[in-house]
Amino acid sequence: MKKIIELKNISKAFDGETVLDGISLDIHDNEFITLLGPSGCGKTTTLRIIGGFEYPDEGDVIFMGERINDVPPHKRHVNTVFQKYALFPHLNVFENVAFPLRERKVPKKEIQEKVEQMLKMVMLSGFADRRVNSLSGGQQQRVAIARALVNEPKVLLLDEPLGALDLKLRKDMQQELKKIQKNTGITFIFVTHDQEEALSMSDTIVVMSEGKIQQIGSPTDIYNEPVNAFVADFIGESNIVDGVMLADYRVSFAGHTFNCLDTGFGKNEPVDVVIRPEDVDIVPPEKGMLCGTVTSVTFMGVHNEAIVDIRGFKWMIQTTDPVEEGAYIGITLEPDAIHIMKKSKYSGMFGDYSSFSNELDELSNPDEGEEA
Amino acid sequence: MKTSRNTQMAGTYRAALAPYSVWSFLFVLVPLIFIAYYAFTDNSFSFTTENITRFFTATSNMVQEDGSTREVRTYLLIFMRSLRLAVISTLVCLLMGYPIAYIMARAGEKAQKTMVTLIMIPMWMNFLIRTYAWMTILQDTGIINGILGKFGISPIHIIGTETAVIIGMVYDYFPYMVLPIYSILAKLDGKLLEAARDLGCGTLSVLRRVVFPLSLPGVISGMTMVLIPSISTFYISQKLGNGKFFLIGDAIEGQYVANNLHFAAAIAFILMLILLVGMTVMKYVTTRYVYGGE
């Protein structure tokens, strides 16, 4: 696949505070790429640098082989769907979509055709004369997409475009966006803090934290092979335990030695061990590799979510079997349930569920992804 | 920031602001300096503090009610009188205006609109004419006495009294009191009142403990907007006070007409300074006690 955008070692600071710290990233033609991370991680700034609204302090932005650091937004072949849509309130739906065409002095007849075609694509035919303020959130979203696509950009930037929609609508729009991306063949660069959204839509996910790229990969790579504790914790649920790599395929943690599939670590190297909650099997205590007491059980619909105290470390375990609070249980781990990561600066910060509650989780992951 | 377009745009914005910056420097700040300059110079523009001293020391004889005369410090007396009348007018405006602002804020949407318009209509009329109308009404041969005369009541003498001046001030500046209070009260969340009731407040108690404290910013801006023009007026006292109640504004205007620009400037300078101090204290007190400090 052809590279369409290259970011080379980009840094950016606002008022002396580093927001981006040496970001390098290749974006390919026809790709759905997602910048994922908590608020303040620099994902929106990266997007704004590509859009031309911010300029990097250091590094280069290359667009189809050309350096575009100093090209203003209106001369770039990229368009943006803004977080709160940024529809022009003084114009109706038709005129909003026609806005970029009129700016380019496209003949009237062609404008008519193109706008109608776009509105049809986003399923808003018949809404042309409506005022944008009279539309629902989902409809405004579609107008914003139509407006951004009418210029046939090479790349579409989407800044948390689904953040303002309710859950059901969000799911529908995810499908629809993916469909539009497939049909038009335009590269989508999508910014979100919602890991589920990222996993379900993207070809490539770029996980960011503190102005740095933590990992780039396909959704399955990122989920199955996180590179460090931050990524493991941010994408899905994980138990992250301190361990020691005894030899290739042998790791010791929680007072027990396990077989695993990982190689290439030094002898007796301290490591982080990731175990996804759904990969843990519950067995009677006498058969368990590890044993512990269930401290709480939450019914989640499809499965039960149990917090189990194993030698003072709280594990999260998802199981479809019934479990009871206070029960003493054993667990077993298959070799492919164990993923080993090198120690990083995030070691020890994540992956312990001792203070876990769903509510806290939501609080620490606020819905607005706004960055400077 | 070494971002090329950002600085270029910032340049455009600064250019847009430039005419106004220059304008307000030349025609707002420099003229204020001229007040000070004139206040501290004599006719040949050499430095003197005489104008300022004159404000504090000039004396004249005032005829008292019993016919005897008393020596008074002319301008201090005038200033205190201005302050007293302005404060009385402001309080009267507040007492009359607060209830109507509250009634307006609680009225239906349509009634609110109509009432706001009605309050504003007199504001749109020239205040000279408004004052003039009261002159007609209050004159010894005016409407009030005309009506009283029909009932055989002997005419009352209002024009040329302090009461007439206060009526004029209240009438002219009343809307300035009502509108700021109204706009705060209208925005007040009805849920707060319900909450207060829910927590056991009676109607009066809701007013005293919830509505009034929340409306204080409006009350204060209303009071400022009435106090400042009242304290500095010269037309109202001339027309309704028959020129008998010289106010600080009259003093300035009189010196201007007599072409004593330096002394006029000195009075204006002192008035400005006093108001500045007063307003600063008020601002400090409000931010400290009304908004609970910073």
Next chain:
Amino acid sequence: MKLSAKIYSAIIFGFLFAPILVLIVFSFNEAKSLSVFSGVSLKWYQELFRDKNTLEAVKNTLVLAASATAISTVMGTMAAVGINKLRSKWYRAAMNTVTDIPMSNPDIITGISLMLMFVFVGRLFGASTSLNFFTMLIAHITFCTPYVILQVLPKLQQMDKSLHEAAMDLGCTPMRAFLKVEIPEIMPGIITGAIMAFTLSLDDFVISYFTSGNGFETLPIRIYGMTKKTVTPKMYALATIIFLVTLSLLLISNFVDNEDQARLRQARKEKKGKKD
């Protein structure tokens, strides 16, 4: 509304409108009396329209108000745009303060201060009278512009910041984005600001009084001059006309406002009806 509230409102509005009503009624009085109505006549109106000086003053007032409004609206809007983008805290505070001064200072001080400067500068150039139409114009622009800024600035602050970026994203240069997107957005503020500037200028007496001269007389100054001597019902006729003009202006602007509100309500209704 409770009965007591109704009664209270009636008293207050009676207090507000009784004097105006008196003026209107007595403007049609046949006699010169201020207390006895002796018959309907239009003679005071006829006399008013024969008064060349008053008519001249009306013309002057309108010319002055129109010029002051045009200049202060343009300068004030530009200033608001600039202030909105100011990064320097110090500069912003300075601009807020100078904008506040003409609004919070008593008119008499604004008037005196400008007059002193004009007189002083005039002296430097050896002019015997330095006050004229232009000094008044400067004064009016000075006290009108802050009100324009005060109307436009909040509109700019409320505006979605990304609208400007969206316009550039869709192919506008920064300047075109401003003209095509931001100006229409802040238009209501600009219009209200202009209306305020116009009425303030029409209405101003105190500042005009100190900065006028050289035979250039506005209506408020003329009224002041007329009321210095004996009261004549000609003034009532003038007051009535002014009242009717301001009333109709107010009703028109209210009507425009209502239309706008109605459109908004309509939009909201449509939205409610067609939820996704």
